[in-house]
Amino acid sequence: MRLATFTVDGQQLWGAVGETGMIALSDAFPQWPSLRWVIAARGLETVSNMAKTRAVSHPFGSFRWDIPVPDPEKIICVGVNFPDRNAEYKDGQDAPPHMSLFPRFARSFIGHNEPLTRPPESPQLDYEGEIAVVIGKAGRRISRADALSHIAALTLCNEGTIRDWVRHAKFNVTQGKNWDGSGAIGPWLVPFQSPSQIEDVGLSTKVNGEIRQQDRTGRMLFPVAEQISYISTFTSLVPGDIIITGTPTGAGARFDPPKWLVPGDQIEVSAEGIGSLINGVRDE
Structure with missing residues (x-):
């Protein structure tokens, strides 16, 4: 069962994705105002069972x-997490011993x-296709062996970036990663049931039908279990937290000349067992 958050006439709802549209469920569970609350209450199975008894309420x-978890406490992104991505930096350095991390704000995602939003301050809007994990069970100093048991669901992310603002300061990337509406998460949550997921x-990531990024999570420098364990060393992970797990080589900045996103482009991020996240581009 796939679960999603959506807005109708200015009202945000959540429910299950049916074959022809959305099955609204939020009215049946007023105690859970968002999917974050469902996850925290370990209610994914309960709401999925309810969906089986209801018809589509809102056709496609x-x-x-909306982003599936609209109110996470935190969103943490893992950078440079595939072998070819490390080589892109051409700095002669081997893969680092520890992962690179940075925060993103929920407002930066649609x-x-x-459509992703390209701001007037820069034309360098870029794409990064990734898998995102949503934490379901709180923990601190989680062992790698137990890490995957803390996942509630999986979704997709286009971790859109304003490239020249990533290097606006001496050592941080926060500015380039947090422009309002520059990235996307969705379409839905796929409940996590097996490590094989x-x-x-x-x-993969396609731009206008052309494959730009393609890899497998088995090649990550820091697998998801290690990400959860490492991050939880310094901060408590809580239900609804999102970890965006890293993007393969092939972002627009790495072409010569660079291939920035422009209005009219269509970006499709896809992953086996999760689906596809599709977005256009607009100027602010």
Whole structure:
């Protein structure tokens, strides 16, 4: 069962994705105002069972897709997490012993089928296709052996970046990674049930039908279990937290000349067992 968050007439709802549209469920569970609350209560199975008893309430095209967990406490992104991505930096350095991390704000993401926003301050809007994991069980100093048991669900991310703002200061990337509406998460949550859903999964990004990024999670420098363990060393992970796990080589900045996103482009991020996240581009 796939679960999603959507907006109709200015009201944000959540529910299950049916064959022809959305099955609204939030009215049946007023104690859970968002999917973050469902996850925290370990209610994914409960709401999925309810969905089986209901018909589609909102056909496709009658609502706006939102990011599945609209109110996470934190979103943490893992950078330079595939072998070829490390080589792109051409600095002669081997893969680092520890992962690179940075935060993103929920406001920097929009949902499926919504356009990424290119700001007037820079034309360098770039794409990064990734898998995102949503934490379901709180923990601190989680062991790698137990890490995957803390995942509630999987989704997709286009970790859109304003490239020249990534190097606006001496050592941080926060500015380039947090422009309002520059990235996307979605379309839905796929409940996590088996390590096979994340340990060696194909991931790809297409721009206007052309494959730009393609790799497998089995080649990550820092696998998802290690990410959860490492991050939880310094901060408590709580239900609804999102970890964006890293992008393969092939972002637009790495072409010569660079291939920045422009209005009219369509970006499709896909992963085996999860689906596809599709977004256009608009100027702010």
